[in-house]
Amino acid sequence: MKKQKKECFGGFNPFDLLSEEIIFMILDLLHRNPLDKKSFSLVCKSFYATESKHRRTLKPLRQEHLPAILCRYPNITHLDLTLCSRVTDASLSIISNACTSTLRSVDFSRSRLFSTSGLLGLALNCKNLVEIDLSNGTELKDSAMAAVAEAKNLEKLWLARCKSITDLGVGCVAVGCRKLRFVCLKWCLGVGDLGVGLIAVKCKQILYLDLSYLPITNKCLSSVLKLQHLEDLVMEGCFGIDDDSLAVLKHGCKSLKSLDVSTCQNITDSGLSSLISGAEGLQQLTLAHGSPVTSSLADCLKKLSLLQSVKLDGCLITYDGLKTIGNWCLSLRELSLSKCLGVTDEGLSSVVTKHKDLRKLDITCCRKITDVSVAHITNSCNFLSSLRMESCTLVSRKAFGLIGQQCHLLEELDLTDNEIDDEGLKSISRCSKLSNLKLGICLNITDEGLIHIGRGCSKLIELDLYRCAEITDLGILAIAQGCPGLEMINIAYCKDITDRSLLSLSKCSCLKTFESRGCSRITSLGLTAIAVGCKELSKLDIKKCHNIDDAGMLPLAHFSQNLRQINLSHSSVTDVGLLSLASISCLQNITILHLKGLTPSGLAAALLACAGLRKVKLQAAFRWLLPHRLFEHLEARGCMFQWRDKVLQVELDPKCWKLQLEDPMP
Amino acid sequence: MSMAAVETKKITLRTADNHEFEVEEAIAMEFSTIKTFFDENPDASEDTIPLPNVTSKCLSAIIEYCKSHLAFRARETSSSIDEQVRTYDEEFVKARDNESLKELILAANYLNIKALLDMLNQAVADRIKNKSVEYVRRFFGLENDYTPEEEAAIRAENEWAFEGVDPDDD
Numbered sequence: 001m002k003k004q005k006k007e008c009f010g011g012f013n014p015f016d017l018l019s020e021e022i023i024f025m026i027l028d029l030l031h032r033n034p035l036d037k038k039s040f041s042l043v044c045k046s047f048y049a050t051e052s053k054h055r056r057t058l059k060p061l062r063q064e065h066l067p068a069i070l071c072r073y074p075n076i077t078h079l080d081l082t083l084c085s086r087v088t089d090a091s092l093s094i095i096s097n098a099c100t101s102t103l104r105s106v107d108f109s110r111s112r113l114f115s116t117s118g119l120l121g122l123a124l125n126c127k128n129l130v131e132i133d134l135s136n137g138t139e140l141k142d143s144a145m146a147a148v149a150e151a152k153n154l155e156k157l158w159l160a161r162c163k164s165i166t167d168l169g170v171g172c173v174a175v176g177c178r179k180l181r182f183v184c185l186k187w188c189l190g191v192g193d194l195g196v197g198l199i200a201v202k203c204k205q206i207l208y209l210d211l212s213y214l215p216i217t218n219k220c221l222s223s224v225l226k227l228q229h230l231e232d233l234v235m236e237g238c239f240g241i242d243d244d245s246l247a248v249l250k251h252g253c254k255s256l257k258s259l260d261v262s263t264c265q266n267i268t269d270s271g272l273s274s275l276i277s278g279a280e281g282l283q284q285l286t287l288a289h290g291s292p293v294t295s296s297l298a299d300c301l302k303k304l305s306l307l308q309s310v311k312l313d314g315c316l317i318t319y320d321g322l323k324t325i326g327n328w329c330l331s332l333r334e335l336s337l338s339k340c341l342g343v344t345d346e347g348l349s350s351v352v353t354k355h356k357d358l359r360k361l362d363i364t365c366c367r368k369i370t371d372v373s374v375a376h377i378t379n380s381c382n383f384l385s386s387l388r389m390e391s392c393t394l395v396s397r398k399a400f401g402l403i404g405q406q407c408h409l410l411e412e413l414d415l416t417d418n419e420i421d422d423e424g425l426k427s428i429s430r431c432s433k434l435s436n437l438k439l440g441i442c443l444n445i446t447d448e449g450l451i452h453i454g455r456g457c458s459k460l461i462e463l464d465l466y467r468c469a470e471i472t473d474l475g476i477l478a479i480a481q482g483c484p485g486l487e488m489i490n491i492a493y494c495k496d497i498t499d500r501s502l503l504s505l506s507k508c509s510c511l512k513t514f515e516s517r518g519c520s521r522i523t524s525l526g527l528t529a530i531a532v533g534c535k536e537l538s539k540l541d542i543k544k545c546h547n548i549d550d551a552g553m554l555p556l557a558h559f560s561q562n563l564r565q566i567n568l569s570h571s572s573v574t575d576v577g578l579l580s581l582a583s584i585s586c587l588q589n590i591t592i593l594h595l596k597g598l599t600p601s602g603l604a605a606a607l608l609a610c611a612g613l614r615k616v617k618l619q620a621a622f623r624w625l626l627p628h629r630l631f632e633h634l635e636a637r638g639c640m641f642q643w644r645d646k647v648l649q650v651e652l653d654p655k656c657w658k659l660q661l662e663d664p665m666p
Numbered sequence: 667m668s669m670a671a672v673e674t675k676k677i678t679l680r681t682a683d684n685h686e687f688e689v690e691e692a693i694a695m696e697f698s699t700i701k702t703f704f705d706e707n708p709d710a711s712e713d714t715i716p717l718p719n720v721t722s723k724c725l726s727a728i729i730e731y732c733k734s735h736l737a738f739r740a741r742e743t744s745s746s747i748d749e750q751v752r753t754y755d756e757e758f759v760k761a762r763d764n765e766s767l768k769e770l771i772l773a774a775n776y777l778n779i780k781a782l783l784d785m786l787n788q789a790v791a792d793r794i795k796n797k798s799v800e801y802v803r804r805f806f807g808l809e810n811d812y813t814p815e816e817e818a819a820i821r822a823e824n825e826w827a828f829e830g831v832d833p834d835d836d
């Protein structure tokens with residue numbers, strides 16, 4: 001066979017014939033691990049050339065690198081500058097010259113130092129620019145908005161927290177960027193009715209509008225509601241809008257699909273009624289932290305025949321309110337009653353028995369509900385894909401068996417701080433689609449329960465076992481073997497876990513987040529296994545793992561090239577270990593409190609060597625032990641410091657700790 | 667297998683190494699290149715189609731693949747069928763060495779069989795992901811034509827100049 005092949009192809013490599021098109025297809029499939037495409041470019045010169053043409057998204061680490069990498073990658077459409085805290089006008093000039101026709105989207109939301117002239121160059125040169133994110137631009141003034149207005153093809157503009165812009169600036173944008181479809185003005189406290197009104201009148205294509213926390217009144221609302229294509233309106237915290245001002249509205253918004261009026265304490269059922277009149281297409285409604293949900297409020301929502309999702313987080317709900325919701329003709333798909341006061345078995349049951357099509361139900365901290373509600377939920381809502389019931393502590397162990405019996409389509413289940421035991425987990429293991437399971441502070445579960453989960457839930461991606469003190473290596477072994485796609489696991493304060501668990505978890509090659517706070521029996525050996533096996537590791541928390549020392553840092557430095565965030569507090573890592581982490585170029589976030597082996601000079605060396613650092617949490621004492629200029633230099637480089645003075649806290653017995661939490665509220 | 671009792675027309679294909687394959691019309695139509703050819707020349711169905719870019723080993727594997735997938739599609743869609751298709755695809759790819767994988771890709775591309783091409787590309791991606799540069803070189807049979815200085819410069823730029831994340835990963 002081989003001889004035949006050589007005869008046909010004359011002995012040369014058939015792969016030479018592979019077209020660029022096919023290589024592009026293969027490159028498209030290498031999206032999980034960012035290092036794969038980088039390795040690809042190192043293979044040979046022709047692969048380098050192909051990869052250079054293929055890349056569309058770029059996230060530079062420092063603005064100094066822009067000239068070189070924009071030269072290497074000529075087809076960039078999306079430029080993410082969130083890792084470049086300093087971006088000057090000179091850099092913007094380089095960008096506008098390098099990516100003239102290809103650039104479509106730029107993210108400046110974490111960058112400062114650029115000004116109007118830089119933005120003007122960008123807007124004028126990059127004719128295909130459709131999206132600019134200028135969120136957090138607290139220093140940007142109206143002149144910058146006039147510059148943005150030159151980007152005539154702009155469709156998406158994010159201006160959250162741009163406190164210094166006023167109606168004038170927004171007006172410029174409204175007149176210049178007629179094709180705008182997505183606009184966010186959240187927290188732009190200088191913008192009022194005039195600016196918003198101008199946007200509504202001039203930019204007829206608007207689809208999404210976020211006006212949260214703006215000092216607007218009903219004056220601009222009438223223009224806003226006249227927008228023919230508006231689908232998504234967010235007005236969180238708009239205190240200037242109340243029932244009276246809403247009463248004068250004459251026009252409804254037929255195209256509206258999603259409305260968010262969270263934290264609008266001045267809107268009650270009459271105001272809401274005026275707001276949604278004419279909005280027959282409304283599908284999603286968020287009334288979180290608003291006025292009490294009474295039967296009259298629930299009543300005014302009755303005519304919305306397409307309503308699918310309602311979020312009432314943090315609201316006071318009356319029994320009549322819940323009963324009225326239960327009496328709607330349609331069935332909701334998503335209902336959130338998270339942290340709502342007044343949710344009782346009676347009320348909740350009357351809702352779930354009618355809304356049989358519920359896919360997502362959130363009853364976090366509805367502390368009054370008992371087994372009765374769980375029985376009704378499981379009986380009625382068999383299509384549930386997400387159930388969150390953190391801290392429903394009156395629900396007894398037996399009730400959890402019903403969840404596994406009836407709700408087989410569950411993908412997300414949050415049972416944090418509940419009484420569930422191994423029998424309950426055995427039942428839940430029948431939910432074969434389960435991908436996200438939170439069992440934090442579930443003190444009754446043991447390895448036996450986890451063994452069931454390992455057998456039944458092969459699609460598990462996230463598992464939270466925070467403070468499940470009875471768990472040992474056996475349970476983790478079962479999970480590691482049964483859930484090969486695991487991406488996140490939290491075993492904080494599971495004191496009996498040893499390196500054996502880490503060895504078994506190292507086979508989960510997709511693991512991205514590993515949290516093992518307070519697991520004092522694990523050592524550098526276990527950590528090494530994780531580093532070698534889990535190449536996608538991005539977030540690591542080994543706080544209070546006293547037996548992990550420098551020997552665990554060296555393998556991380558060598559193998560974990562995707563590590564972005566690490567917490568080493570209270571471990572036995574010293575200057576040497578910390579310094580070795582400098583070879584991880586994407587390391588951005590480190591927490592290094594109470595490291596006995598850390599000296600001022602060692603810390604200084606490590607901070608200087610870790611070129612990509614953006615956030616460091618450390619002992620306040622170091623502030624005075626090191627030269628001020630060092631921190632100035634690091635801050636100029638883009639690194640932010642958080643100083644902590646916390647005294648070491650002695651670890652409490654888990655049950656005692658939990659009882660403290662349950663103290664009656666004042 | 668298909669229940670329909672239709673007279674199955676056969677198309678003859680000749681590979682690069684001069685082997686002739688007779689395939690049922692239904693299977694030949696899976697090859698978009700051939701389908702397009704027949705759409706434009708409906709009278710040419712009696713002729714033998716030359717495939718100068720495909721070896722007999724490749725073609726027989728591809729015919730097997732298309733036959734099996736046609737059979738799968740003829741049955742009702744269900745999750746157990748999906749499972750079987752997945753297993754079949756895995757087995758199809760598992761035994762092949764890198765050389766034959768590449769040849770199959772070239773053949774699938776030439777014959778324009780999208781599903782097979784996608785599946786094979788995924789198999790290649792799966793084999794080279796999370797691997798070293800040297801492994802990828804050996805896989806594709808390529809020589810390192812960088813000087814040590816060039817290679818070091820690119821490595822430095824890769825590590826320190828930018829992050830390789832794609833939007834869907836954020």
